[in-house]
Amino acid sequence: MATLELxxxxxxxxxxxxxxGVDLEVNDREFVVFVGPSxxxxxxxxxxxxxxxxxxxxxxxxxxxxxxxxxxADRGLAMVFQSYALYPHMTVEDNMGFSMRLAGVSKDKxxxxxxEAAKILQLEPLLDRKPKALSGGQRQRVAIxxxxxxxxxxxxxxxxxxxxxxxxxxxxxxxxxxxxxxxxATMIYVTHDQIEAMTMADKIVVLQxxxxxxxxxxxxxxxxxxxRFVAGFIGSPKMNFIDVELxxxxxxxxxxxxxxxxxxxxxxxxxxxxxxxxxELGVRPEHLVLDEQGPMEGRIQxxxxxxxxxxxxxxxxxxxxTIMADGDVAYxxxxxxxxxxxxxxxxxxxxxxxxxxxxxxxxxxxxxxQDNRAPSDTVDQ
Amino acid sequence: xxxxxVIPAGxxxxxFMVTDMxxxxxxxxxxxxxxxxxxxxxxxxxxxxxxxxxxxMTVWFSLQRYNLLMxxxxxxxxxxxxxxxxxxxxxxxxxxxxxxxxxxxxxxxVVGGTLLAVxxxxxxxGRGIARVLAISPFFVMPTVSALVWKNMMMHPANGVLSxxxxxxGLPAVDWFSSLPLTSVIIIVAWQWLPFALLILLTAMQSLDxxxxxxxxxxxxxxxxxxxFITLPHLKRAISxxxxxxxxFLLTIFAEIFVTTSGGPGLATTNLAYLxxxxxxxxxxxxMASAGGVVAIILANIVAIFLVRMVAxxxxx
Ligand SMILES: Nc1ncnc2c1ncn2[C@@H]1O[C@H](COP(=O)(O)OP(=O)(O)O)[C@@H](O)[C@H]1O
Ligand SMILES: [Mg+2]
Numbered sequence: 001m002a003t004l005e006l007x008x009x010x011x012x013x014x015x016x017x018x019x020x021g022v023d024l025e026v027n028d029r030e031f032v033v034f035v036g037p038s039x040x041x042x043x044x045x046x047x048x049x050x051x052x053x054x055x056x057x058x059x060x061x062x063x064x065x066x067x068x069x070x071x072x073a074d075r076g077l078a079m080v081f082q083s084y085a086l087y088p089h090m091t092v093e094d095n096m097g098f099s100m101r102l103a104g105v106s107k108d109k110x111x112x113x114x115x116e117a118a119k120i121l122q123l124e125p126l127l128d129r130k131p132k133a134l135s136g137g138q139r140q141r142v143a144i145x146x147x148x149x150x151x152x153x154x155x156x157x158x159x160x161x162x163x164x165x166x167x168x169x170x171x172x173x174x175x176x177x178x179x180x181x182x183x184x185a186t187m188i189y190v191t192h193d194q195i196e197a198m199t200m201a202d203k204i205v206v207l208q209x210x211x212x213x214x215x216x217x218x219x220x221x222x223x224x225x226x227x228r229f230v231a232g233f234i235g236s237p238k239m240n241f242i243d244v245e246l247x248x249x250x251x252x253x254x255x256x257x258x259x260x261x262x263x264x265x266x267x268x269x270x271x272x273x274x275x276x277x278x279x280e281l282g283v284r285p286e287h288l289v290l291d292e293q294g295p296m297e298g299r300i301q302x303x304x305x306x307x308x309x310x311x312x313x314x315x316x317x318x319x320x321x322t323i324m325a326d327g328d329v330a331y332x333x334x335x336x337x338x339x340x341x342x343x344x345x346x347x348x349x350x351x352x353x354x355x356x357x358x359x360x361x362x363x364x365x366x367x368x369x370q371d372n373r374a375p376s377d378t379v380d381q
Numbered sequence: 382x383x384x385x386x387v388i389p390a391g392x393x394x395x396x397f398m399v400t401d402m403x404x405x406x407x408x409x410x411x412x413x414x415x416x417x418x419x420x421x422x423x424x425x426x427x428x429x430x431x432x433x434x435x436x437x438m439t440v441w442f443s444l445q446r447y448n449l450l451m452x453x454x455x456x457x458x459x460x461x462x463x464x465x466x467x468x469x470x471x472x473x474x475x476x477x478x479x480x481x482x483x484x485x486x487x488x489x490x491v492v493g494g495t496l497l498a499v500x501x502x503x504x505x506x507g508r509g510i511a512r513v514l515a516i517s518p519f520f521v522m523p524t525v526s527a528l529v530w531k532n533m534m535m536h537p538a539n540g541v542l543s544x545x546x547x548x549x550g551l552p553a554v555d556w557f558s559s560l561p562l563t564s565v566i567i568i569v570a571w572q573w574l575p576f577a578l579l580i581l582l583t584a585m586q587s588l589d590x591x592x593x594x595x596x597x598x599x600x601x602x603x604x605x606x607x608x609f610i611t612l613p614h615l616k617r618a619i620s621x622x623x624x625x626x627x628x629f630l631l632t633i634f635a636e637i638f639v640t641t642s643g644g645p646g647l648a649t650t651n652l653a654y655l656x657x658x659x660x661x662x663x664x665x666x667x668m669a670s671a672g673g674v675v676a677i678i679l680a681n682i683v684a685i686f687l688v689r690m691v692a693x694x695x696x697x
Pocket of ligand 1: 016018044
């Protein structure tokens, strides 16, 4: 059992408020990802959980017990640093066994536990090497091994994959997910990469300048972003935003006027905006569809062919929109295209950047990661 | 280095020659199909001349009968000078004194420098000024600092140390007559401590903060962090400090000259000072040169071990 709770956590360095009141609950065995742009305070938040930084105010509870005054070694946590932070003058084995050595564990016992962790991570042949003689991925695994050996109740990862090349990153991502299942541990993972967040998380916490923007499952954030920031941050390529006008709203949804003058109805609750006015339509690139009869028109500025897909960058008025189209579309740069959008995938944002609620919840929005597995897989759970 | 550190002829370059030889051994290799020896030749020959001329002259003089008080007695002396030197109890006493001085100053500066470097790495008010103050003794000329210590710190009547002793109710110490070697060691250590501090502080700054934090998470307290993380990180810098300091400490002269003049008796006469006594007080150039050659050999023995050790350290 390992749960974590943050209550109104704040952190200030002198006069700069880096974390501005964060509330969060992490359940047992959950994989929670903190995601947000660089400098938004993800590392600071994690370091406060780890005990490396003290909270200016608020409570940190682990398994219900207040931990603010407990030192980093006694919280039962282990952290994997972005720079790996391996001890350069120690062998892999000594690196992994360092915490036990400090705790006065006998040499045989240490070796036994290190071997156990090394086996999980396929590090056995490397135990006598120094960190310098390892590749980036191997160092990463040693750093994880050092955490595993401590048998922590919660694992903390601070951007652990950002120093690896793209291929290795994908591989380590899969390995981390496997590790999460094998160890059955609670994990908190920091990243600025929304793909890592989407692929690994049970629960994503989106942060911006020290504040939580939204907490939810990956599919919930994708289909029901709370505001414009989350909508733009989650999903790749980024969501398109188009200025529209509200015409009318009823039980069926909101009718909006698009830049070309045509109107469309989208299944969104517009009761709060019955008076009309300017709104912003959000449509992801994969939900804009090329269509000769479409309501909008633009000129292709750039065309990126990826084989299976083609990204079209289309200028419409002041907006540069991204459209993900089929790999075989015959358009060329400077062609004029017409396009529409699937209305049940559309989002509307008010002048404050908040989302208007959708009329129907997306069926996958409540999906948990383990639900992706076929029922036969989960029998032994 | 600051001005006024006296180095006997041929001594200093010869010490470095060991390093040079190690390098030239590999420089005959071809790099990218180009033989590099001819390109290095001008620089290497200049350095070689720079080293060999004083060395050869010293060796030549050491084999001559050459005493300025006896202008008539000249000519080839063979190993006579060396014979006198090695049967002279002053030589062995001077060697012992040299080693004691070098050893103790090294211990004090390396241990003290390491601890100070750790201290000055902490964040506290006025750290920048404190660092500058701590490093400044190194920029004081040896003669001046020795004078200051002699007349203002260790003076039995009006020195700061005797004032402190007095206010504690202890008897005043006449430093230079009752603890001569200790006094010189204190003065030299005071001068070289900032050098060690400077090098080690720079090295401290390259210590990865994440490593320290990882160790904290692994349960290491400040003492464990010092021994398991900081000290291994400083190992290279410490060996560099030891090597450079040793080269200069073997030739301490000004501090002795100003404070004790090698006395009382031979209590603070090291090799450099003995050579000075022979050459300029006894006017025995031949004997002094023999002493110089002995000093060169001693320095090179030390250097061979050191260079080996440091080179091994730098490689790993
Ligand atoms: N020790 C510190 N002193 C002052 N400001 C800091 C300190 N650590 C972090 N910050 C500031 O806090 C903000 C958040 O930093 P960080 O948590 O590292 O961001 P992230 O990990 O999300 O990129 C940054 O603007 C950074 O400049
Ligand atoms: Mg960070």
